[in-house]
Amino acid sequence: MTPPPPRDPIHLPTSPHASAPSRSTRYCSSCPKLCRYACPVADSTQNERFTPWGKQTEWERVQTGRAPLDPERARTFYACADCRGSRTACHHEIEVAKDLFQARETAVRFGVIDPAPDALQRFLKTGNIWGRSRPLSPSPHPEPSPAWTLFPGCEFDCEPGGEWLASWKRVAGQLDIGWNRLSDESISCGGYPLLALGYGDAFRSHQQRIRQALSGCERLLVACPACRPIVQDLAAPDCQVRSPFELLQPRLPSSICGQEQTTITYHDPCHLGRGAGIYDSPRELIRSLFGETSLIELYEHGEESRCCGGGGALPATFPRTAHHLLQVRKDQVRDTGASILATACPTCRRRFSHGSSGLPALDLVELVDRALNSS
Ligand code: SF4
Numbered sequence: 001m002t003p004p005p006p007r008d009p010i011h012l013p014t015s016p017h018a019s020a021p022s023r024s025t026r027y028c029s030s031c032p033k034l035c036r037y038a039c040p041v042a043d044s045t046q047n048e049r050f051t052p053w054g055k056q057t058e059w060e061r062v063q064t065g066r067a068p069l070d071p072e073r074a075r076t077f078y079a080c081a082d083c084r085g086s087r088t089a090c091h092h093e094i095e096v097a098k099d100l101f102q103a104r105e106t107a108v109r110f111g112v113i114d115p116a117p118d119a120l121q122r123f124l125k126t127g128n129i130w131g132r133s134r135p136l137s138p139s140p141h142p143e144p145s146p147a148w149t150l151f152p153g154c155e156f157d158c159e160p161g162g163e164w165l166a167s168w169k170r171v172a173g174q175l176d177i178g179w180n181r182l183s184d185e186s187i188s189c190g191g192y193p194l195l196a197l198g199y200g201d202a203f204r205s206h207q208q209r210i211r212q213a214l215s216g217c218e219r220l221l222v223a224c225p226a227c228r229p230i231v232q233d234l235a236a237p238d239c240q241v242r243s244p245f246e247l248l249q250p251r252l253p254s255s256i257c258g259q260e261q262t263t264i265t266y267h268d269p270c271h272l273g274r275g276a277g278i279y280d281s282p283r284e285l286i287r288s289l290f291g292e293t294s295l296i297e298l299y300e301h302g303e304e305s306r307c308c309g310g311g312g313a314l315p316a317t318f319p320r321t322a323h324h325l326l327q328v329r330k331d332q333v334r335d336t337g338a339s340i341l342a343t344a345c346p347t348c349r350r351r352f353s354h355g356s357s358g359l360p361a362l363d364l365v366e367l368v369d370r371a372l373n374s375s
């Protein structure tokens, strides 16, 4: 048999968006979608373009000049909640959102898309996407020294009723936790919303401000798990970084356990669970407050926990999909039959508080406040 003639080499069109695709982007775009089942956005939209494979393939085609970077393709990059569900299912542990955030920034930089111009303006004006000023200036509990510095994140810092901050202030006082605020109190957001929206320049200039404000900080409490890795990267390498709830359990009086008989289910926030690997300590805290049998696990929990749709700027860019993800998770919460939903992320807590889950949604700090102060 005569061998076929050699093919002409493929000449890629030159493109201003051309760059070398990362190894992870190349892996995904050659993959038979092994993680498809674990992607809540693919599951909700039933659209192959929105699978991890589909999104990475679009990005790889743009980077190699095989496809133009047009608004429709740029929108594909936003169909991701940054939940890391696909990473759990992936043999290579690929973080798809990392590549997509780079794709988003490229699309914004070239003026192909401007996903949330109003939110950007609000951030530039007030330092948070809500455009809110802080309602409450809590006076710090003064000692012992060295105090922890609280970085509450914009959701807790700017919530209109200041409920979380009031709980924190009460609990920290009762459990003798010395704390203060950043020297620049106008900074409360780590900038995750800017990063997720693709506003890279604004994100980096916000990072500069945070880095300056963190100078000399040795012990930091970051209440927002999405902003926690960003803030940690900007702090000194030997700075201790914790979530506020992590300080509470060792200080609880043993007499508190089981005083209130109730049942709790716990929603693992994506950035605290799959992001930081923190699964056990929230559960230990719940059991030490309400007893060994108080915790009822959700159908999908721990590393398999399902995203509530709040991350990756999904509510701003794909609101119907984000809403659907929340409804699916709320159904799982309802199916547990628990009386309280606990979580450890301001975004999750806000999303579960709205609408018809039927359960009060409390952050772990508020749960401790309830156990210490409800009688
Ligand atoms: S994340 Fe892993 S399993 Fe999913 S498409 Fe990429 S390579 Fe395949």
Ligand code: SF4
Pocket: 038, 039, 040, 041, 042, 051, 052, 079, 080, 081, 082, 083, 084, 085, 086, 087, 096, 097
């Ligand atoms: S991070 Fe979550 S939403 Fe994004 S591709 Fe992976 S599983 Fe899908």
